[in-house]
Amino acid sequence: MANKSNLSGCFNILNRNGLKWYVDQYAIPASLHLVLPEKDTPIYSFVPGKIGVYTRMFDYCNYRLPLTKFLVEVLLFHEVHLTQVNPFGLAKVCHFELAYRGLDSDPDLNVFRAFYKLNQSGNWYTFEVRNKNACCYSWITSSLKDWKNRFFLIDDRCVPPEMSWRLKKVTEAGRVQKYPEHILVMGRISMIWAEPEWYPTLRWNGEG
Numbered sequence: 001m002a003n004k005s006n007l008s009g010c011f012n013i014l015n016r017n018g019l020k021w022y023v024d025q026y027a028i029p030a031s032l033h034l035v036l037p038e039k040d041t042p043i044y045s046f047v048p049g050k051i052g053v054y055t056r057m058f059d060y061c062n063y064r065l066p067l068t069k070f071l072v073e074v075l076l077f078h079e080v081h082l083t084q085v086n087p088f089g090l091a092k093v094c095h096f097e098l099a100y101r102g103l104d105s106d107p108d109l110n111v112f113r114a115f116y117k118l119n120q121s122g123n124w125y126t127f128e129v130r131n132k133n134a135c136c137y138s139w140i141t142s143s144l145k146d147w148k149n150r151f152f153l154i155d156d157r158c159v160p161p162e163m164s165w166r167l168k169k170v171t172e173a174g175r176v177q178k179y180p181e182h183i184l185v186m187g188r189i190s191m192i193w194a195e196p197e198w199y200p201t202l203r204w205n206g207e208g
Contacts, residue, residue, distance in 0.1 A: 007084070007123035010148040011040040014055065019152055026058045028065055028154075035153040043083060043151045044165075050153040052083050056144055061090040062098075065158055070097050070107045072160060077109060078118045080125050080166040082159055087147050088140065089126035092116060095137055125166065 019036050022028060035050060043052035057063050063071065067082070074093055075082060096115070100107040115136050116127040129135045182200035184190035193200075
C-alpha cells in the first residue's frame with residue numbers, strides 16, 4: 001500500500017501519453033534520455049545514472065531543463081537534492097528568482113536565505129518563510145493532486161555531481177548546565193586558571 005508521506009512509498013502512475021505531453025509542451029531535451037518508470041515504481045532509489053523529476057516541476061513550479069544557475073546554487077548550499085524538494089518549495093525559489101529578474105538583477109542567495117529556510121516535510125523538504133510578516137508572495141496553494149505519483153527519469157548529468165542526497169543528521173545535543181572551570185578555560189570563556197605550567201585537555205580512552 002502506498003504511503004503518501006514516504007518518498008519511497010509513492011508509486012508512478014504517469015503513462016506514455018502523459019510523458020509525451022510533457023516532452024512536447026516543455027521541450028524537454030531528448031538528449032537527457034527520458035525513461036518512464038514501470039507502474040508502481042517509486043522515484044527513489046535511483047536507477048544508476050538517472051534521477052527522478054516530478055512533472056509538477058514544469059507545470060506548477062515553472063522550471064525547465066536545463067535548471068537555472070540560481071536554483072542549483074540554492075540546492076547545493078542547502079545540501080539537498082532536486083528530487084527531495086517538493087513543488088511548493090521549488091515554486092517559491094522560482095517566484096523569488098523571477099522577482100529579481102523583474103528588477104533586472106541577478107537573484108542573491110543571501111537575500112533568499114533571509115526570507116526562507118529549509119524545512120522537512122514528510123520525506124521531502126520545502127522552503128518556508130522565516131517571518132510571515134516579511135513574505136515574498138501574497139498567496140500559494142496548499143494542495144496539488146497526485147504530484148507525488150507523477151514523475152519520470154532523466155540522465156543525472158542534468159544536476160552537478162556534488163548534488164548529493166540529503167540524509168537526516170543525527171547529533172547528540174549537549175546539556176545546558178554549569179560547567180567545570182577547566183571546560184570554560186578550554187572554551188576560551190574563562191581565564192581563571194591557577195596552573196600556568198600546563199593547560200587542560202580532554203582525553204578519550206586515555207589518549208589526549
